[in-house]
Amino acid sequence: MLSWWRRRRAVPALPDALWHGVLDDYSFLADRPASELERLRALSAQFLRDKEFHGAGGLQITDAMALAIAAQAVLPVLHLGLAWYDDFVGIVVHPGQVVARRSSVDDAGVLHDWDEVLAGEAMDQGPVMLSWEDVREAGARAGEGYNVVIHEFVHKLDMRDGLSDGCPPLPSHAAREAWMTVMQSEYDAFREKVVLADRFSGEPTWLDPYAAEGPDEFFAVACEAYFVNPARFAQEFPRLRELFGSFFRPTP
Numbered sequence: 427m428l429s430w431w432r433r434r435r436a437v438p439a440l441p442d443a444l445w446h447g448v449l450d451d452y453s454f455l456a457d458r459p460a461s462e463l464e465r466l467r468a469l470s471a472q473f474l475r476d477k478e479f480h481g482a483g484g485l486q487i488t489d490a491m492a493l494a495i496a497a498q499a500v501l502p503v504l505h506l507g508l509a510w511y512d513d514f515v516g517i518v519v520h521p522g523q524v525v526a527r528r529s530s531v532d533d534a535g536v537l538h539d540w541d542e543v544l545a546g547e548a549m550d551q552g553p554v555m556l557s558w559e560d561v562r563e564a565g566a567r568a569g570e571g572y573n574v575v576i577h578e579f580v581h582k583l584d585m586r587d588g589l590s591d592g593c594p595p596l597p598s599h600a601a602r603e604a605w606m607t608v609m610q611s612e613y614d615a616f617r618e619k620v621v622l623a624d625r626f627s628g629e630p631t632w633l634d635p636y637a638a639e640g641p642d643e644f645f646a647v648a649c650e651a652y653f654v655n656p657a658r659f660a661q662e663f664p665r666l667r668e669l670f671g672s673f674f675r676p677t678p
């Protein structure tokens with residue numbers, strides 16, 4: 427799609443109406459402090475200049491849709507910079523969720539295949555795929571800490587060091603050790619709660635139980651909630667809030 431912002435390489439000025447429309451649809455963005463919103467708007471414009479959106483399955487991507495995705499994708503790197511996303515250009519948007527055929531061979535050499543339904547997918551060094559239906563719901567579902575765009579873009583941050591392990595690249599080995607220690611204990615505690623809820627009719631977890639699939643998913647799902655419902659996240663995960671704050675909002 428050759429849209430108005432791709433006709434030139436300079437960073438486009440976002441029309442006010444378009445920007446305010448996105449803030450109306452995604453109130454968790456509008457709730458950020460004014461200084462952050464200014465930066466969010468500027469980085470969103472840069473993001474639109476640098477990335478290419480592709481509609482799949484006949485989906486026409488409007489300027490408003492692209493900006494909605496850009497603004498949510500930028501939120502995690504607001505204080506880190508867009509260079510964290512420089513390993514890819516493409517963002518593929520499907521009208522709804524996508525069924526992917528998966529297969530793997532187990533330890534006994536038996537081939538298993540199954541269908542996985544995806545709201546999004548991030549590939550190492552590759553594009554990000556999103557379901558527009560899920561992107562659109564993100565404004566209404568911020569209360570439950572749900573956000574597919576943040577989820578997939580946090581996977582991109584996680585994978586930048588080549589490992590999808592719930593730990594983004596950090597400045598030192600010691601920082602990585604410290605990160606892993608907190609994440610592992612929070613992940614184990616969360617898994618325990620999911621098991622209690624599943625098998626022993628315990629209280630359902632606030633965070634999506636999908637986070638118990640692995641440390642990488644735990645990081646991505648927790649970050650969704652950290653960014654779209656910071657108040658509830660701080661109550662539920664005070665240690666993670668501090669850990670994520672040290673990464674996403676580094677002190678200069």
Ligand SMILES: [Zn+2]
Pocket residue numbers: 577581642643646
């Ligand atoms: Zn994921």
